[in-house]
Amino acid sequence: MADVLIALGGNVGDVRQTFQKAIANILGMTQAALLARSSDYATPPWGEAQQARFINACIESRPALIPCAAVHAAQDRTEIRPRSRA
DSSP states (O other), rough: OOOEEEEEEESSOOHOOOOHHHHHHHHTTTEEEEEEEEEEEEEESSSSSOOEEEEEEEEEEOOOOOSHHHHHHHHHHHHHOOOOOO
């Protein structure tokens, strides 16, 4: 099975805690093993600059599902929390 890379990012609330929960949920939903997790890194906002810096990270996983099904399951997870894909 192919490995999947998933980028995480946010700037609302306790982002690092949200990452921990999101990673656990994504791995469970995609029946995946976590292969690697990047360090967290901060980036400045763009567009509407009057907001907090973003915290970003990336995970590499090996899902039991086919890769496109794993990505769809991970995207479905983002719909649980309010989010703007602007």
